[in-house]
Amino acid sequence: MRSIPAVSDLTAESLADFLRALPGVDAVGLEARAADLGTRSIKTSSKAWAIDTIIKLIDLTTLEGADTPGKVRTLVAKALVPDAGDLSTPTVAAVCVYGDMVATAVEALGDMHGDPDQGKVSVAAVATAFPSGRSSLAIKIADTQEAVAAGADEIDMVIDRGAFLSGDWWTVFQQIVAVKEACRRADGTHAHLKVILETGELVTYDNVRKASWLAMLAGGDFIKTSTGKVAPAATLPVTLLMLEAVRDWYAATGQRIGVKPAGGIKTTKDAIKYLVVVAETVGEEWLVPHLFRFGASSLLNDVLLQRQKLASGHYSSADYVTLD
């Protein structure tokens, strides 16, 4: 069992030693394992369960330069009533917006703003100069504090990939610690921190493993694959790798860290593969909103079409879900 150093004990050197001591990733084995888990056939009642679970785990997202308050209100309406034709459809876990839209989202949610584990909908905000992360720490902290003050329950921060790739892990670590501190509210509670690794820019699986451990050491509550602005975004092998890191962290500390694949997951079929990978790697108890999320926008419509197909027995069409 790996011994986990406490945040306060870490130095630039001991962090680097710890990350360097992580074993390399067997890339071929990882991809084969992910591909194998992706072949599971999930049918009938299992599929119905999977579909509702996927909806409950979605962070319904709009992260466009063209976002308007009206669009955010529309997104919230969809989060609360994903399918107006079938009110038994569960609500999604959260809506994910830019920091300046948090107040709009909170207001639109009204009484339904709250903990997704209790059937309510959270507000997640991307912060720290999303998506590039290219600004000073002071600005990143201000960005985070502003979103938290506006009522964000969760902060999706990006790591400084430039610093990470140049080997300056300590800077990345300190920034995550600082942003985590900025997530603290006046009453002592703190907004959940999701750390976006942007795996598409980390190049190697070894880097993804290092970044995952680094983010967990620095106090991230969630590790998230991607911003959705870089291709490749979430992939099954990368998510599996991150889940393995989370599993090992749990074994060493007893603490459960969440995982959020984001970007590029567009179909129910793909999303079900992720559920299988989660269940087989960390166990089904991870399939709850505070431990696993999908960052997605178009996925929800496809899931609703599948849900309608199961309910009615015939194939549905995009005419029966909302335009985003």
Place this chain on the structure above:
Amino acid sequence: MSRLAVPKTYKLFIGGKFPRSESGRVYEVNSVAGEFVANAAQGSRKDMRDAVVAARTAQPGWSGATAYNRGQVLYRIAEVLEGRKAQFVEEIMLVEGSSAKEAAAQVDAAIDTWIWYAGWADKYTQVAGQANPVSGPYFNLSVPEPTGVVGAIAPQSSGSLLGLVATIAPILVSGNTVVVVPREDAPLTAISFAEVMATSDVPGGVVNVITGSPAELAPWMASHADINALDLAGAGNLDWASLQIAAAETLMRTLAPVEGIPASSLNRITAFTEVKSVWHTKSLI
């Protein structure tokens, strides 16, 4: 030294590609004398579902192409068909038991039918649309527009190539995309025709061919909410009233079965169009 002939695998045609059925099923196609000719893919409801997705994806591009361009693309198919006449004649003789003369006549008729419809691409709007008289300083124009994705059952007892062509040509002309189930016992010409599609300028997904049993596939087609219209041309032996009822659930247009080959007519084109009426000011007086 004797040579082993290489028999052709007849597969489905979905989204411009030739996949096998996801179900893994095939069925035997026999000559009229009962001899084995080939294995054809037995399409399933999921193949049909995939074909509808492909057709839906291709629809905006195809209907967005200019009428002139669609006409050119369709005309090009006839050109390629002409060059592959011998293959079609052979397949028709083998499976339908036609004489060489009858088979050649069917292929000629199919090409002529195709040309006839191709010519309508940039003309049917002028004939089927109109300017409506209104008592105000407005133009009021009614124009036909393609319906969207059309499902079709090709004639099941008449010429396999001519029946297919007479079914899908009028659907395609206006800018619809199509998922067609060809004649069940003679699907070879349909797949060879798909090869013509794949090697001419038709975008992938505009025409999708699912060989197999109409009795199995038609109910899924009729209840599919993403199909906008249903051509039951070859569904005369099915319980087509039930198909129409299922289609009505999603306000799907249906066209009733016909005896033999559907006759070439402008009505078959307009059967798969929706009329849009627009008001436009005549001038700023």
